[in-house]
Amino acid sequence: MSNDKIISESSEWTFPLLKRFDREIGRIAHDEFGLDTYANQIEVITSEQMIDAYSSVGLPINYHHWSFGKQFVATEQTYRRGQMGLAYEIVINSDPCIAYLMEENTLPMQALVIAHASYGHNSFFKGNYLFRTWTSADAIIDYLVFARGYIAECEERYGCEEVELLLDSCHALMNYGVDRYKRPAPLSLAEEKKRQHEREAYLQSQVNDLWRTLPVRGTAETTSGERRYPEEPQENLLYFIEKNAPLLEPWQRELVRIVRKIGQYFYPQRQTQVMNEGWATFWHYTLLNRLYEQGYVGDGFMIELLQSHTNVVLQPSFDAPYYSGINPYALGFAMMRDIRRICEEPTDEDHYWFPDIAGEDWLKVLDFAMRNFKDESFIAQFLSPKLMREFHLFAVCDDDREETLEITAIHEESGYRQLRQAFADQYNLGSREPNIQVYDVDLRGDRSLTLRHYRYNRRPLAESVDEMLLHIRRLWGFDVRLESVDEQGRVQLIGEC
């Protein structure tokens, strides 16, 4: 067999070699498997720069804030002490899709990372419905430039201290800055700048209006009965504050908005970790194997790849000392592979469980799954009994009213459905994060804001509540109350400040 086609046997990478690999991987990805990707921008960086990238939450540009400095210090420290290796890559959901490769990686690792990030993650960003709905890949970098500039300007005008305090409070609520059901407006730098001034003026007038149009005391007060504001509870706390907080200055509203927009950008990532990583891992595995089959890489190359691949998809069992929950790479990869298997070699069990996809074209089925699901629904839909057996999954119920834990389901015929349901629920953001909504604003009285925490399975809020209320109070400007509503609808005040 001729070895002419082998790109390189060496483990040293060079730019021409990287380009060669990229070309071949791209050819297989696009022409053979029909992956649809954004254009790629692949940047080689040093480990110091990787630490920098880590500390600005992976974004290539970000505004200044002490918390990023803390992150930086922490990462640097653990890295220097050798307690933690750095990720091989970081990939940014933007168009063109930016992927960082670390200079220290060997050539096979670089090839793996290109396949993983620039073709795997990239096509996921472009295809998955959550990313399509929530993020504007073509505008995020511009928006970050705008945000950084705007915040720097605010710091100059109003002082770092002031800006920092406000950002602290906004960061605390970052996860509560998403409209879960409405499609957000797309971002654009030009528009953003143009509209920003209009928005300032407009918003301010709106807020003033809200308070000015209070009904005059004594007239018609009794007829309106118990009308609340907002009429429906609002789940997007930051949005509500941005639009309604009575005392915020226009620039402060803009800052709230910036944090909200960035939080929103990360919202899909939090919901698709298993799918996203599984998809990318599946494709680096598939693409590089194809490269091997076609003779572009040799045995040594492949062995190095498989070794790190195996490390990535390792799933320790629950009783192992280094167990820290389900490894999203392992689960995602196994599920993607399993779907392909169900399509290509379905068993009777698969025909029973997955009549729609058993025996179908695996590329189409995978593509459909990638586009239309998030972790929760993906698991609920595609986790097969075979995988539950392979992972030896079992569900444990921890009820604080009981002395002991109960095993509620295991990987057996009668347990599959319950197990899968419990497993999917574990990835439901709604049950992972406390459900807190704006319930009422006392328009006629002290302007206090009432939030309600709707308890799920009787789970209480953690001790950070008091601090959180201080943050919300800083944003709202008046008293803030937090009530807890249990499953029977009983309301209980849990914090006030």
Place this chain on the structure above:
Amino acid sequence: MSHFIDRRVNSKNKSTVNRQRFLKRYKSQLKRAVADAVNRRSITDVGAGEKVGIPSKDISEPVFHHGRGGTREVVHPGNKQFQKGDRVQRPESGEGGGSGQGKAGRGGIGEDDFVFELSRDEFMDLLFEDLELPNLVRNQLLGTTEFKTVRAGYSTTGAPSNIDVVRSLKGAIARRTALGAPYRSRVRELEAELAALLADGVAEDAAPVVALREEIDRIKTRIAALPFIDTFDLRYQSFTKQPEPTSKAVMLCIMDVSGSMDQVRKNLAKRFFILLYLFLQRNYDRIEVVFIRHHTIAQEVDEQEFFYSRETGGTVVSSALNLAYDVISERYGSDTWNIYAAQASDGDNWDSDSTICREILTTKLMPLMRYYAYVEITPRQHQSLWYAYQDVKAVHPHFAMEEISGAEDIFPVFRDLFRRQEA
């Protein structure tokens, strides 16, 4: 279709600003940590960076999250023996009962400090913040002022090695453009004329056409003859010398090495000297240190001997003060040097000698000094020297004295001596 970029050449300190903000925000905690560190620190690693810790709970960023309690169902991998309906003990923490999302263990046993390393400069800044040298004057040495060479734009003369190529060629282009402009417009006119003639059907070899062509050629030659580069175009990078005020300080370390000063006390003294040295370093470009030790007679020695050799015998402090005066008048004229002195002693002295010390200090030494700090390392009653020095202090405000009884006192005492004076 992929685009490769080598970012390794870009600056890597993108997070510097954020790091500084972080330090600024936790300044008070850091200062406490630094003060602790300096007392714990071994004497040999002066002025290195330092690992400091601040309590994690101070720097956590709160978010809403679930606490313990309630019901939760979690799926785990790796079942070996469990059957549905089994009941198992709740594990102490972590896997089985935790949320499985890494939140388990939060608020459990002893929250760790958030530990990280400060650079040397950061460390020094925090250490000496709010401190100030009393009577800080940068005496300038006339005549031997040092110069620094700095760029000063461009000049038309200079050494060939200083030719600025880009600048010179830019000048050449400008000159050629300017000088050639009239010719070029003339060429354009003539060419237009020629074109008009030819359009009118005038033959190629007709006289006016030939004349025009010759004229055009002649002017083009002149354009071409403009020199590509002329000595007129040459620009040289110009440098000038700027006087640099330098400030120098000399620090006199005076220590009693009589039998009563044991190694522990010497170490305490040494720490004090080190602090003073570091502090002076921040304020002066150049520092010289003179070590003077004494028992009954005084000697100028090197550092090693100063701190580690042992002597015995009685104590005559005035011998050291006299030697200090000699050294100063011999080597450090006080109009060119900022002179600081630190004296450490356990307070022992010949009774009759203390008044002599007072005399020397008040009349001879103190007028030359920027600052004189005396620390007494003793847990005992003060002796005559302390009282004699109190008299000195009454006369000279730039004389300071404090008492140290243990390692933990050194930094506070030091801070006390150099606290920024309220104006």
